[in-house]
Structure formats: C-alpha cells, structure tokens
Amino acid sequence: MSTKKTRTEVETHDQIIAEVRRNRERREKTYREWALKIYPWICARCGREFTGKRLRELTVHHKDHNHDYNPPDGSNWELLCLYCHDNEHSWHQDEDWYNEATPGDEQEPPSTHKPFAGLDALLKDKK
Numbered sequence: 001m002s003t004k005k006t007r008t009e010v011e012t013h014d015q016i017i018a019e020v021r022r023n024r025e026r027r028e029k030t031y032r033e034w035a036l037k038i039y040p041w042i043c044a045r046c047g048r049e050f051t052g053k054r055l056r057e058l059t060v061h062h063k064d065h066n067h068d069y070n071p072p073d074g075s076n077w078e079l080l081c082l083y084c085h086d087n088e089h090s091w092h093q094d095e096d097w098y099n100e101a102t103p104g105d106e107q108e109p110p111s112t113h114k115p116f117a118g119l120d121a122l123l124k125d126k127k
C-alpha cells in the first residue's frame with residue numbers, strides 16, 4: 001500500500017484515457033480528412049463555405065449516427081458546421097457528438113469500436 005503504487009495506477013489510468021482519446025482523435029481525423037477530400041467544404045445545412053483556419057469548424061456528421069460506420073464512398077457522412085452539427089444532435093442526444101461534452105458520464109461504448117476497415121481497404125486499393 002505505497003503511494004507509489006497509487007501513483008502508478010493513476011498514471012496508467014491517465015494513459016488509458018489518453019490512449020482512448022488519441023485513438024478517437026486519430027479516427028476522427030482520418031475520416032474527416034477523407035470526407036474533406038470527397039466533399040466540398042460547405043456545410044450541408046446552412047451552406048456556409050469553409051477554408052483555411054475556419055475549416056476546423058466543419059465537422060463530419062454521420063447520417064445514421066453510427067460513427068463506426070464509415071463507408072469510403074462517404075454515403076454516411078455529411079459535412080456540417082459546428083452550429084448545424086450541434087443542432088442536428090440536440091434532438092437525437094446520441095453519443096456521436098456529445099461524447100466529449102459529457103464529463104462524468106462514463107458511457108464509453110464497449111469494444112464495438114472498430115476503426116473502419118472498409119476505408120483502409122479502399123486506401124490500399126487506390127494506391
């Protein structure tokens with residue numbers, strides 16, 4: 001029962017959280033980049049155009065609200081600005097968008113999270 005052990009546990013826990021976050025960010029980045037390649041940089045709701053730094057405000061929405069479903073043809077994606085995306089989710093309350101914004105809510109879905117295999121295959125294909 002040393003404080004050292006406790007600290008290690010805390011660090012491990014932090015590392016896991018960091019890793020989960022990294023994975024999520026990486027995954028989001030990947031499909032977002034892909035979506036930005038195949039779609040014009042315009043919000044599908046309000047029609048605003050995004051370029052340069054403001055491109056950060058353009059996010060990928062999943063039409064079926066399952067962000068593990070990422071068909072490489074983009075048929076499940078919609079580019080939405082932060083505001084429209086928020087709107088889109090405020091009445092669905094699904095985890096896609098609110099994941100980050102609900103501290104204390106430890107409803108991280110079980111290990112069903114799969115980095116979209118289809119996209120990988122297609123990337124390989126195109127090369």
Ligand SMILES: [Zn+2]
Nearest residue numbers: 043046081084
């Ligand atoms: Zn918009």
Ligand SMILES: [Zn+2]
Nearest residue numbers: 061062096097
């Ligand atoms: Zn969304």
